[in-house]
Amino acid sequence: MKLRVYILLFLLVFGLTPLILALLINLPLVLDRTTLFYQRAYLQNLRADFRDLDQHLASRHEMIRLLSKLPEPGLILGEQGDADQIDLSRARYTTWINQIFADQRDVIQILFVGDDAQERFWLVRDSRSQEWRPTAKTPQTPNRQFLSAGLELQPGGVLVSRIRIDPAAGADDPRQLMTLNLVSPIGGEKAEDARGAVTLTLDVGGLAQFYRDTLWVNQDGSYLRPNQPASGKPEAFDAFPGLAKIFADGNLALWKGPRGHQMLWLPMFLTEDGLPLWVGREVDPSPIDAFRNELMIRVLSIIFLLVVAVLVLARWIARRAEHFGKELTGGIGHILRDGRPLHFSWSGPREIHELGEQLTTLAETHAEHLRAAQAHARELEKSNRYKSQFLTNVSHELRTPLNSILLLSKMLAAETGGLNAGQRRQAQVIHEAGRDLRTMIDNILDISQIEAGHVKVALDWVELRPMLSELIELVGPLLTGKPVELNLTIDPRAVSRLYTDRDKLRQILKNFLSNAAKFTDRGQVVVMVEARADARRPVAISVVDTGIGIPQDKQSIIFEAFQQADGSTRRRYGGTGLGLSISRELAALLGGRIDVESAPGAGARFSLLLPLSAANGQAPEPVLTHDAPPSVASDDVVFEPRTEIVAESGILPGDPWVLIIERDVKTLIQLASDLTRRGLRVQTAADLDEALETLQEEGEGCELVLLAARMSAASTCDTIQSLLQRTQGPHPAVAVLGEPGTESQIEGCLGVGAVDFLSKPIDADRLSLLLADVFPDKFVAQATGVSLVASTAAGSPHDPSSEPTNQQAPARREFVETNG
Template sequence: MKGVNFSIHAKIITGYFTILICLVLSLLVVVNRMSALQNEVKFLSQHDIEVHDLANQIQKNVLDMETGIRGYALTGQEEYLEPYNEGNRRWLDNYNKLHSLLDENSSQQRNLEEMRPVIEHWVTNTGEFTINQKKAGNEAALAKYFKEQTGKKVTDQLRTQLDSFLGKEKQLTSKRTDDLLQNNNNLKIILYGIIILVTFITIATAFLLSNSIVKTIKQVVRTIQNITDSKVDLTTRISVKANDETRELAEAMNHLLSSLEKQHWVQKSMTDISTLYQGITDINELAQRVINKLAPLLEACYGVVYLRREQGGEVDFVKVAGYAVSDEAGVKPSFRFGEGLVGQAALDQRIFLIDRLPEDHMKVTSGLGTSSPRNLLVAPIIYQGRVEAVVEFAALKPFLSQHLTLLDLLQDKFGSSISNVLGRMEVERLLSESQVMTEELQAQSEELQAQSEELQMQQEQLKNVNEYLEEQKQFAEQRARDLKKAKDELEDYSRQLQLSSQYKTDFLANMSHELRTPLNSILILSQMLMENGGMDQDEIEEYARVVNTAGADLLRLIDDILDLSKIEAGKIEILTDEVNVTELPQMLKSLFDPVAAKKNVMFEVLTDANVPLVISTDGQRLQQILKNLLSNAFKFTEQGSVTVHIAVSPPEKAEQLHCGGPVLAISVADTGIGIPHDKQQIIFEAFQQVDGTTNRQYGGTGLGLSICREFTRLLGGALEVDSEVGKGSTFTLYIPSTRESEHELLTDPAPEQEMLTALKEVAASRAVEVVQEPLQDEAVADGDMIEAEHGTDDELFHGKKVLLVEDDGRNIYALVTALERKGITVQVAKNGKQAIDLLCDQADFDLIFMDIMMPVMGGYEAMKVIRDELGLHRLPIIALTAKAMKGERDKCIEAGASDYIMKPLNIEQLFSLMRVWLTEQVNTDE
């Protein structure tokens, strides 16, 4: 029926009820037919079988009597009469029972009645006669009787009648059996028909109901998909004719679209207004620009800005800008606190919204006439708890909720801009006054020098002037101190910029090394795999494994960079869903138990009993934070334990996070190296590390904790650290279980965005555009010439001894394999300190490959020690570096390198450099 709310639940119940009625009716029909069949079977199984049994029993009774008479007649013993007496007693009972069972069959009953006189005749004339004659001893009469076979004729007649009777009963039983089978077949046909009918009704009902439900849902889905595909048209609304839950779904979606449209309008308006603040140094200009932009957005036909003014210790608000306001409009120029709606809004620090203004309140004039606004909006602009300005708007139409939201969000930025512009204006005024005062002092000094005699006569006047000058001097000194303070602040800011630039440089150097190191292994091993000069399957598999590992490390680094870049650019989306807290321990154990076992570190995950089973947050980001924290914990823990403790935070933490629900506290504690107190905050910065130098002992990009902090902020939580050097660190993650919105985006990109963009380009491409130093190209050319002059590599390289100083296992494996294939003996040192120790014990190496960025002692320092302290000036040293920085070659040569090659290495270029320096060493020895 039209207008009736026939819900999906009611439709489904109706369908099931219809099917149930059909099933019940079918069941009743089937039960009725089965009852009839059961009655027929019962009659057949009880009546016919009993009839046959009784007829056979009568026949048996007659046979027993005949057998007993014969035995008695022959022997004369009384015991032979027992069958006769028993049969004589029972045959009549069986006869009567059989006669009563044949009430419905008169024909068989008559046949049975014809047998009774025959049995009675045999009992009287044969049975009793034989017994009497035997007892009397009249054997001759008995012999004569049996010889005439009078009794046998009677028994033969009786057998014939019984056989005929049983034959007819068998025919009747067979006929009843056939009827029963036919009824059973009829029941099957009826049952099949009922099943087909119920199936048809069920399918029809299901089709009709599902069509009525799915049709409307598909309409809603298509509409939502169209809205999603358009991505910009938030004014689209869903129209549904159904009067069930799908209408509620459509109305909820329309409400969501309206909310998104309002949010989009507010954000776009905020962006448009924010662009007005740039480059403005005059407060009147700022106010006029804002009111000119804001009034059309609020659909207001009138607007005024009142700015805070302080004079003589009194505060009032003065009109500085207006929208569509003429000088003759009678607008009041100023208000004190509590005076009028403007003063009251400033005093109460709240918005006044008034509708249904009287028509004579004010007039808005246009070329075609005048109109009376009916709605008034008065809002204070508050910054750091102080009212900086009050804005007033009048409109012909009512103000909407998004208008109030825009004004609420605008307060802080507009108030900050007012404060900044007033501050700049005050500085400019003070500087102008200082210049004027300086000029006045100079003029007064000249005047005093010219009128020295007059000043002596006017000593009292001079004293007054001196006092005035003293005051001016103190004021000037105060201004000088203020200027010095401003200068010091600028210098401090400059130092911070330099420090930030240094952090970025170190970060880029480290990142260049981290990216080029796995890339170097990939290029060398892939080139060797392409050549495949007689390698067996085990070597190929090991090369492929190292290439795969290096590629995975490279992908992980790029993912970290891209994650941070997305965070800084505001592209990370937070999707709130229910997260099962009970699954976290098992997930963390499965991920980090192998790491703990490999490092021989104990790993535990503890959960308090009062922890909620489910929280509402972004499960993917929560897991990413925990994985990063645990990866850091295991990386910096060589012995001891790593413990994760899941608990509920104290109530005051929920108040700090402005969360109404419980807050989950997840702490990750380790017994590692710890963090110095002065470094416990900078570790969360994207371009700063505890040890950001190229010689740091522990690898990594320094992005993990920065990503953790940003994800935590997006989830509405907090991340705290408590650490002591040498005793370990504890990172505590506070995650609220509810959020006010389904997803949230970062909106303020950090100033390092440009640096991260450049870094992504480095990570995303193998071919980094770096200017190759001439020495490498010359070395390649020289190497080719030397190969032509001195024969093949086998003759030049065979038996040579090379020291490889490298800390990355993949590069060691790739380089050692490539060099040993040339017949070169390679010895490996993991850092500069080990290399120096080896050279002190044995200095018979023909060449050294020196990596630059290594733990304990880096390549620069190691080369200086080899040249200066060990005195090995003739030993060729080829520097291997992944740093793509300008001037890197000069820096390596200055540190003591003979030559320089950049990662990722070109193996042929490497061999060419070796030919140059090995040949030069041979020539020098000769």
């Protein structure tokens, strides 16, 4: 994902997240508060409607005060005068009431009680004629406590009772279903004046019929319908599911039904039973819904506009940041690639400007350091090249005389050398010292080549038991004269063979055995092959000895070049300290590793842990075969500095010369001596690369190449073809040197430049015939009856028409293991 996308997402998230959170937190609150305000508006409207009822009750207060100011209260109450006077006074009062209260239809009863709260006189409005008249039946009497409280009032005081709900009375007279009583004391200020109280009974149900959109419901859920008898059934609870819970809570609440139906319920009045009388009014939610929808549309519109604005701003910032990042990374990449200083000139905030100046300074410093590092690298490369050239020259200068010393000392130490016993012993000492010197040179070249990465593995199936038995026989003489047993133990569960490089495996184990034989004076040395549970390296080949052992803190340095556990061991036991270092590198090439277990005085155990196939290991891509035998393919030959043998007399630098490519010292010395005696200039090489280098340095004039046979006929032919294709000028003749019985190798190489096959040891007559064919002006072939292969070859090496295409290829100098 690009940087622009990250920045864009970052700005969008952090720019819009606070807005969205504020919206999610506040919008529901705003909607709830708006709904609450709307409900309160309905509540205020409902209370405003019932405020008219309060004003009506207030007018009734004045009416009952008027009634309480009787001119003759004693006659009305029946406490003064005779019966005729009382009846006459009550009749006049009734007439007056009919005149005064004719249109006050809500007043349905007037009751006068004495100071003992007993009924004395009452008037009831007829439901049909609406006239006031006394009745024989005792009227509905208010609550005695209410009457007693009214009698205790001061003159002019009015007391209002709670609403009475009387379904039984309402069944006979619907006006009596829901009533309200007012009481006020009557009588004068003097003590002898008659005392009592007057009560008015109001038909609240009749008043309620004026509120057409209002429902009156008892606490039990039954409806109170004006001027209708009560049913006594919880009809409201059935009509409004959940209303019972609202009534149980006893608070103002909004009931919501299906399809947006809403009712506002309020406990408006209290009855004489102490239960609330609920008033319900339908609420129209359409205005608040319209308001909510409009608010949501506006909010979403604002959010959309803000999102667009943030998106545009974020895109602009992201582009600026991406441009800044590209300029920064491009400039740094330019500095790292080219090593040239770059000036960062950025405008904008002070921090960005300072960053540009610091990067410019850093670029200049880096360029200076890079130039210095490159110069140092060139010096190191030059030093490394000098080291390589030095090793090459030293190898050339040391190996040539050293091989001669080894060969001649071996010949002198033989019983047929013509020397006495003491002289033979001295020759043997010379031979052993030369072998040690050659081993040290080989180790130095080995470690140099491994460090340079010029080692290639040649994989093949290796039978473990025969190879280990051969190694034990080879190392056995080292333990001669020591009370040390040398044994081989193979776990039956272990595999019998591995797909690996035989030579490198052999070299590692030979180092282990040599060290064990060197540092073990008594006890035993055991070679063990074991199976491991590790799927990556299931095979362990160990060499266990009972020697001097290695301290724990020294076990890591023994694998470093030129290091031993103790300097005194080198003085006592000898050695260069390169064996284990080389073994560790070779083990890595084979996909394995080396483990060490040891303690001072308890011996040591060196274990080589290997995979079943080195092809599956962690070895790097190989380059060149290490310690190749004389019969390896042309691509697997190794480099060894060439040996030049010049005739002592009669040979001029411009004369034709012979190149010998051979690793066997005995054959090399025999051929070089023979050819030198015949007056030919001789150059030697150990492999194809060295041969090509020799041909390039010496120039033209090489007429004959004596090539040691490779492992197979195809490899030999490939080597010949590679040699001739990379040779400038006229191509030399090529003769193959091989073991007797391998003459068939030459048959497949006739078409690529081979002219003859010489069996080892080289027959002098056969060599003479070859030289006579290649150098006709210098040698004459004797009639030996041996036919020359050159005469039957597909073309002469000196025939330009038979030469293969000349392809130039630079010679390679690679250092690998050689055994001299």
